[in-house]
Amino acid sequence: MKLPLKFGIATLTLLGASISLTHADGDLSQLQQQVSQLEQSLKQLKNEINSIQAKSSNTTQPEAILSDGLYPEDQSEETAEDDQRYVTLAEFQGIQSDLENYKYQVQRERDTKTALSSRQLLINGVVQTKASYYDESQTTNPVGANTATAVNKRHSSFDLGAVQIGFIGNLFKDYDQGRNLDFNLRFGTSPQSGTNNSYLNLLDAQLIYNASPTLSADTGRLSITFGQQLLPFGQEVQSTEDLKPTINNALFSLPGYGYGLALREVGLIVRGDAFPTVDYGYNYRSPMISYAFGIVNGNGANKSDDNDDKNFIGRVRYTLPAEYNSWLRELSIGASWYQGKSNLFELNGTSASFAGKGDISRKGIDLYYNHHPFGLTYEYVHAEDETYVNATRDVYNRQSESHTGTLFWNLGEQFVKGFRHQGRYDDWWPKSYQTFYRFDTIDRDTNLNNQTIDIHSIGLNAFFAETTKFQLNVNHVDNAITNQKYNELVAQFQYGF
Known part of the structure; x- marks a missing residue:
């Protein structure tokens, strides 16, 4: 929830700078239009924040305990951000290559070192x-x-x-x-x-x-x-x-x-x-x-x-x-x-x-x-x-x-x-x-x-x-x-x- 707040502060800062420049020019009508746009942006930002809070309260119960024994409120926001991991294209292609090599090895072992029969068979002696x-x-x-x-x-x-x-x-x-x-x-x-x-x-x-x-x-x-x-x-x-x-x-x-x-x-x-x-x-x-x-x-x-x-x-x-x-x-x-x-x-x-x-x-x-x-x-x-x-x-x-x-x-x-x-x-x-x-x-x-x-x-x-x-x-x-x-x-x- 930290990311939407940062986004709102940056938006307010830019709009404030824009208002100052416009005031310097003395164009009152343009200033009023920018203020109206600012109000609409703040309204959209509040709606997004409320939506995120509602989703968080529905998916996480206050009594729930995490796998490491901590309560949800004890888990820092930095830990939540660290859960998002990414792989590069080269790493993904390497996993694909290893999987294909494993499939080839299993098939080769079955073809060259496994006795096959068309029906269930038990060999004894x-x-x-x-x-x-x-x-x-x-x-x-x-x-x-x-x-x-x-x-x-x-x-x-x-x-x-x-x-x-x-x-x-x-x-x-x-x-x-x-x-x-x-x-x-x-x-x-x-x-x-x-x-x-x-x-x-x-x-x-x-x-x-x-x-x-x-x-x-x-x-x-x-x-x-x-x-x-x-x-x-x-x-x-x-x-x-x-x-x-x-x-x-x-x-x-x-x-x-x-x-x-x-x-x-x-x-x-x-x-x-x-x-x-x-x-x-x-x-x-x-x-x-x-x-x-x-x-x-x-x-x-x-x-x-x-x-x-x-x-x-x-x-x-x-x-x-x-x-x-x-x-x-x-x-x-x-x-x-x-x-x-x-x-x-x-x-x-x-x-x-x-x-x-x-x-x-x-x-x-x-x-x-x-x-x-x-x-x-x-x-x-x-x-x-x-x-x-x-x-x-x-x-x-x-x-x-x-x-x-x-x-x-x-x-x-x-x-x-x-x-x-x-x-x-x-x-x-x-x-x-x-x-x-x-x-x-x-x-x-x-x-x-x-x-x-x-x-x-x-x-x-x-x-x-x-x-x-x-x-x-x-x-x-x-x-x-x-x-x-x-x-x-x-x-x-x-x-x-």
Whole structure:
């Protein structure tokens, strides 16, 4: 408000000088005209001052406090004038130039150093490197080892376990109800038997459609998976590598000595659950009933069906409904079933001829309890396989069974979701340790002698990053089929991304 006053004083001064000059000339009429103009100027000046005062009183309340803690009347007029800042044309052009350079840098980083996809995509993987030592020289394949068949007096070995890379993404996103269409593509490689080459094999290739809404955690789920995938049989087969306590898989899941249930199959499988218990505070969801059923080719991964019969798979699991803090949390029992047919062949020297079809059957029950820090799992599988006997030219129904039980104890905060979900900088992760004991046995033919394999394992798992762990297992193997008994020390470093 200081500027209008200065302007008025200067105006009065000029007009006063003009009046003095005019009076000196003695022109009274001109003097009267100038006085009239002066009165009009003073009137306009008063109107402007009143307008400015009215605006100031409307925008500034007497009780208002400035950001620096002062009242408006405490702020000097010089400070108000200093708030008006100006930039030169050169400074403004410099800001424009810096903005254009930043836009170019961001675009260049995106074009040259960013993986792009036309849809939402998550890339993940796992790598396992391990070393093993046997207290007796090996002349045949150790149980569960994926090595060449020609072994000569070996005591130790360096190996790669699972090396996998996967791509998970979304093909259609339903914003209203969450009925999304997703995909899962995974490749893996491991040492191959009888060769020095290692191949990148297709593991998973599937489309997943969520047939029921998924936006609310307290409603049931239903999904349809079509393509190549793991079978929903038991616990061991469906567990991912980061959740398995042991380095070697359970015998019943392996091909050869076991039933090959961990191999992928091509088909259509429906999965769902119902009556979930939800605790939003702990980000916990546990359905009381979960189920899966489907139809597959039944002759392994990356293969067309070799007969006109399809194999059927089914599983149901009941979990005791319990709150997160209950000691009965995560107590469940499940049952699995797999039924189908396989081709039988009669061997004639080096050739083979088709000898019909044989029934195959897998029935299992499993128990699961995991309440930090204690955990318990158990699986029983009974299998029947019709095989062709060349000597008698008859079909023999071979029956077998397996038992797998694991006890583990967790030490550390990683297994508590409240610690895992804390926001921390960089690679902070709660250090945790897990000790376990596992008993794994299989009887390849319950009607014959010396058809059992027993493995006792103790171990320690150290989790020291979000996707990284170190495992140390000591296994005692009693293989009655090959008449071998030996101890095995295996160390494995596993990391994921």
